[in-house]
């Protein structure tokens with residue numbers, strides 16, 4: 001089922017990449033990716049040329065405790081990992097700025113006021129991660145890392161620093177799997193196979209997902225997490 005796709009590591013790392021990789025790993029990142037964002041509309045990428053993805057793998061011990069509903073431990077873990085990602089992105093962006101490259105660290109979990117889509121962030125982390133060759137978008141609309149599946153969290157730094165970008169992933173690796181479609185209690189996952197440029201609403205209904213989390217899991221993390229489509233995915237289990 002899993003596709004052979006270009007790994008970030010297949011590309012030669014220049015000095016700038018290596019400095020960022022070393023810093024990211026020393027601060028706790030599982031993986032750092034580099035993407036060329038020039039194919040995206042300039043306002044969407046805040047007029048920056050490159051994305052740096054900071055990826056942290058979630059704890060299997062915590063994810064494996066999720067059964068038919070999320071756990072308090074998962075909710076805490078989710079928030080802790082977001083904080084760590086934000087710290088790593090901030091440290092990397094400050095380092096780049098000290099070297100003369102203005103950069104913007106996009107928070108791991110932040111919604112912006114968009115009247116057309118209240119579930120969108122200032123920049124889509126998974127867009128940069130796919131362009132960095134780290135994985136694809138699953139039927140669940142989650143980012144699916146080639147090894148760890150959806151068991152990851154992401155952050156992004158937008159920059160003009162001269163990094164070497166990797167080749168993007170352009171195909172879904174979901175194959176015939178539909179495990180997340182069957183696992184979703186909100187029937188929010190449509191079941192379509194992702195293609196580059198596909199709008200999110202062709203993959204899943206973010207409003208149905210959010211409504212279900214708020215109604216069913218209010219007693220766990222105030223209805224902000226679910227995780228059932230994460231643990232259902234065979235990739236990374």
Ligand code: SF4
Pocket residue numbers: 140183184185186187188189204208209210212213225226227228229230
């Ligand atoms: S988070 Fe839960 S409700 Fe939302 S799509 Fe995944 S399984 Fe469905």
Ligand code: SF4
Pocket residue numbers: 138139140144173174177178179180181232233234235
């Ligand atoms: S559960 Fe299967 S269909 Fe869903 S994202 Fe994972 S691999 Fe793709």
